[in-house]
Amino acid sequence: MLHFLFASSAAATTPLASAPLGSAAVAARAEAALLGSFILDAAAMPFHWEYSQSTIAAKVGSGNPEYFSPPMDLWYKGKTGMSTPYGQQGLAYLAVGANASAGLFDPRAVEAAYWALCKFGARPRQKQTRTLN
Numbered sequence: 001m002l003h004f005l006f007a008s009s010a011a012a013t014t015p016l017a018s019a020p021l022g023s024a025a026v027a028a029r030a031e032a033a034l035l036g037s038f039i040l041d042a043a044a045m046p047f048h049w050e051y052s053q054s055t056i057a058a059k060v061g062s063g064n065p066e067y068f069s070p071p072m073d074l075w076y077k078g079k080t081g082m083s084t085p086y087g088q089q090g091l092a093y094l095a096v097g098a099n100a101s102a103g104l105f106d107p108r109a110v111e112a113a114y115w116a117l118c119k120f121g122a123r124p125r126q127k128q129t130r131t132l133n
Contacts, residue, residue, distance in 0.1 A: 038087055038091070041087035042083050042087065045080070045082055046070075046071035047072060048071075067080050085118070088118055092110050095113050
């Protein structure tokens, strides 16, 4: 499905095992993997937390489940094309990790970035957020 990401890339012709860490081939594959994970997360969001193949098939009919509208998730209300909460959490980790100075990682910065990105409603109660303290 995501072959277009690799089609014109140097990473497509360089065996990963022979590419040194930090090389352009490894960086291109890592970038494509991240992009692909966010695209597929958004494509799967309409049926997030629905594991019954028969329920999905009954809802979709002869169509495709990717980006299905309207989403049928019972736990949160997202819009078609949005990331799931896991995708949004991944974006938060990526943003904080990319901006971490001197290799320092701050879990509170991840929490703040997540809630800035979160599109699914209210923050959890204070008791639940104390796990980071």
